[in-house]
Amino acid sequence: MTLPKGTWLKEWNPEDPERWNPGLAWRTLWITTFNLTLAFITWFVVSALVVRLPKVGFEFSTVQLFWLTAMPGLAGGTLRIVWTFLPPILGTRHLVTFSTLLLLIPLLGWGFAVQSTQTPYWVLLLLAFLAGIGGGNFSGFMPSTSYFFPKRLQGTALALQAGIGNFGVSVVQFVTPWVIGFALFGTLLGGPQTFTPAPGVSQPIWLQNATFVWVPFVLVAALLAWVYLRSVPIRANFREQFDIFRDKHTWVMTSLYIMTFGSFSGFSAIFPLLIREVYGGFAGAPDPLRYAFLGPLVGSVSRILAGPITDRFGGAIVTQVSAIGIFLSALLVTLYTRPTSLEQFPFFVLAMLLVFFFAGVGNASTFKQMPMIFPPRQAGGVIGWTAAIGAYGPFLFSTLAAYTQQATGSFTAFFYGLMVFYALNLFLNWYYYARRGAEKPC
Structure with missing residues (x-):
């Protein structure tokens, strides 16, 4: 297919088959998804590194470690507020290319710092x-x-992009333990650190590999974006986009997305430390990174699978199922947050995986709801805004979990507080979107 010249397309209407180019739309989806996966890898690489820092000589308290996992969430949420307004200003091509290149700053920085x-x-x-x-x-x-897809396909398209992008969390937590185990770059980018997994036991590891390994992929992804992406002629300045905040449904959907993506991102960030803090005191304690990647993996897969289901049955009913599932799964987790033996560990992991599963389902269904509730430009803004607030999940979950444990000696109260929030969102979704006669059935 011949690419249109220049950055901005002259016209684009995905609801009109004569004015929609599906080849360009799907190409945009796959290239942007590749870039998004690398973005998630960068966002969550800290969660994979912090559990190793104490064993290579960094002397940090538990609260300090939780704050390191919290900071990417604080930044991710704050920066998402800015990025929300950039698509109609910069366009897809410039936005994806230059945003991807910015990932080199933390990747190179962490590689040298550790x-x-x-x-x-x-x-x-x-x-x-x-x-x-x-x-x-x-x-x-x-x-x-x-912007590139008709409403009938947006549930599937956005679920594919977000779900595959979310795989970045699982990928970085799975790859990190392997890639830090050998001299990937020889002595070119630094020597090993001494890792002491147990008293009297030591071995060399190369923590810098955890971030340096992704640098070539980032450069390739940015090049693909610059060469093959184009921008849809939907333009608006900052002021014009503020109209989304006058609609109450922006705020309802924000709360629903905190429930779903806030849970996914928050638990993805703290899952390794939860395993370490809850079960790390037992003899033969599990290595957190052997299990932590499973949570975001399950959540990512369920998001992808739920996309076509939302296109068929609607987002609201699927979000309702998600809310019920998250609530019950969180309740199940509390049965294993004060363990008496390692025999309870598999049940703890299983309960957490159920939380991830239903959070992933809700991530897909909420993104189906927004394009149905709002017109295209506003829907894009609301998607960006809700994603921004949901991205505070790692910050909120890390800080609340740390201080709950400090105050009560366990994480049980932390999960009880989340359950109250989940129940509130269960009601909001039912009242505004899922019940018969709802204000905005979607």
Whole structure:
């Protein structure tokens, strides 16, 4: 297919078959999804690194470690607010290309910082914040992709992009333990650190590999975006886009997305530390990174699978199922947050995987609801805004979990508080969208 010349398309109407180019739409989806996956990898690489830092000589408290996992979430949410408004200003081509290149800052920074235990804590906090650039990208990439597809396909398209992008969380938590185990770059980018998994036991690891390995992929992804992406002629300045905040449904959908994506991103960030803190005191305690990747993997797969289901049955009813599932799964987790033996660990992991599963389902269904509730330009803005607030999940979950444990000695109260929030959203979705005679059935 011949690519249109220039950056901006002259016309684009996906609801009119004569004025829609499906080849360009799907090409945009796949290239942007590749870039988005790398963004999620960058966003969550800190969660994969922090569980190793104490065993290579970094002397941090539990609260300090939770703050390192919290900072990417704080940055991701804040930067997503900015990225929300960029698609109609910069266009897909420029936005995806330059946002991807920005990922090089935290990736290179962390690669050099972890090589010395003398690196100040504030530097690691700053680099953790900069990793949030990867989280910010989501609120630019998803709305711009939504412009390319008709409403009948947006549930599937957005679920594919977000679901595959979410795989980045699982990928980085799965790849990190393997890639830090050998001299991937020889001595070119630094020597090994001494890892002491148990007293009297030590081995060399190369923590810098966890971030350096992704640099070539980022460069390739940015090049693909620049060469093959184009921008839909939907334009608006910052002021014109503020009209979404006058609609109450923006705020209802924001709360629903905090329930779904906030849970997915929040638990993805703290799952390794939850395993370490709850079950790490037992003899033969499990390695958190052997299990942590399973949560985001399950959530990503369920998001992809739920996309076509929402196109067929509607987003509201699927969100209702998601809310019920998250609530009951969180209740199940509380049965295993004060363990008496390692025999309870498999049940703890299973309960957490159920939380991830239903959160992933809700991630897909809420993104189906928004294009049905709002017109295209506003829908893009609401998608970006809700994604921005949902991205505070790692920050909120990390800080609340840390201080709940500090105050009560366990994480049980943390899950009870979440259940109250889940129940509220169950009611909101039913009242406004899912019940018979709802104000905005979708």
